[in-house]
Every structure is written in structure tokens, then in C-alpha cells.
Amino acid sequence: MTTTIIDRCEQHGLRMTDQRRTIAQVLQEADDHPDVEEVFNRASARDPRISIATVYRTVKLFEESGILEKVEFGDGRARYESADRDHHDHLIDLNSGKVIEFVDDEIEALQVRIAAKLGYRLKGHRLELYGVPLKK
Incomplete structure (x- = not known):
């Protein structure tokens, strides 16, 4: 990865609140494919003020901006990974x-x-x- 998720958010002109930064850091550090609930669990452990609704909105914004890619593996959960990763x-x-x-x-x-x-x-x-x- 050449840039971080936070860098790409800033390059896209997204306003980066403290909560969005925390969510972006959680996603950047993920070595798995977390769903929104897992992102929420990890982010709220760092900042208890983060709500599940904030995570849903932020993940959707990141996806719509081309920063995250949604992947679905047939288990009914949408999971996410950084969109700039090498093909795999x-x-x-x-x-x-x-x-x-x-x-x-x-x-x-x-x-x-x-x-x-x-x-x-x-x-x-x-x-x-x-x-x-x-x-x-």
C-alpha cells in the first residue's frame, strides 16, 4: 500500500473528524476482512463515544469514495478491505x-x-x- 486510508480520505477531500480517523485507523490495521460490527467493536474500544451508526455511515462514505471495497462471502455479512490493495x-x-x-x-x-x-x-x-x- 502506498498510502494510508487516512491519506486517501484527505486526498478525496473528506472531512476527517476524530471518530472517522479512529475508524480509518482500525480499517488500516485490519489484517482480516471485518464487517461493520467488528469495525465498531474495535473502534469503540479506542473511543467509546463512537456509535454503530457512525461506523455504518463512515464505512459507506469510504466505500462510495473508492477507499474501501465491499466483499461478500455468502455468509450474509458485508466485509471490507482497502480498495488500493494489490490483486488477490x-x-x-x-x-x-x-x-x-x-x-x-x-x-x-x-x-x-x-x-x-x-x-x-x-x-x-x-x-x-x-x-x-x-x-x-
Whole structure:
């Protein structure tokens, strides 16, 4: 990441209140894909004055500004990650809900070849794999 979420908010001209800064810091530090309730739990632990409504409004503003990307993994929860992250795909553990990020050059090349074979130039994609751990 070249800039922080706070930097990108400021570049977009968003007014950064103390509460928005706290929410942005929580999102910046997340190494998972938190939903709004998890962002609220983390942010309100730092600043008890932050309400769930403030988190909802702030996350929506960040998403609409192109700062955050919403991802949904079929569990009914919208989760968020920074929109400027390098491309990656996701493997979702159906038992634990854990989301594993990965990049695989073979998969990337295969997708380009498939698009070309069908007469298209690939402009982007999103790949989500759902699985359960192998028994060992």
C-alpha cells in the first residue's frame, strides 16, 4: 500500500473528524476482512463515544469514495478491505469462516487464456473459493 486510508480520505477531500480517523485507523490495521460490527467493536474500544451508526455511515462514505471495497462471502455479512490493495483472490473456510488471501500465477494466466478463447480481453475478475480443511 502506498498510502494510508487516512491519506486517501484527505486526498478525496473528506472531512476527517476524530471518530472517522479512529475508524480509518482500525480499517488500516485490519489484517482480516471485518464487517461493520467488528469495525465498531474495535473502534469503540479506542473511543467509546463512537456509535454503530457512525461506523455504518463512515464505512459507506469510504466505500462510495473508492477507499474501501465491499466483499461478500455468502455468509450474509458485508466485509471490507482497502480498495488500493494489490490483486488477490480469496479462499473461505466454510467451517471457521476464516478468509485466506492468495495469489496464484497459474490461475491468473488461465483466466486470461479463457477470456481470450471466448473472444474477450480480461479487464478484471474476482475469485472466491469455498472449502473445508482436508482431514489429516
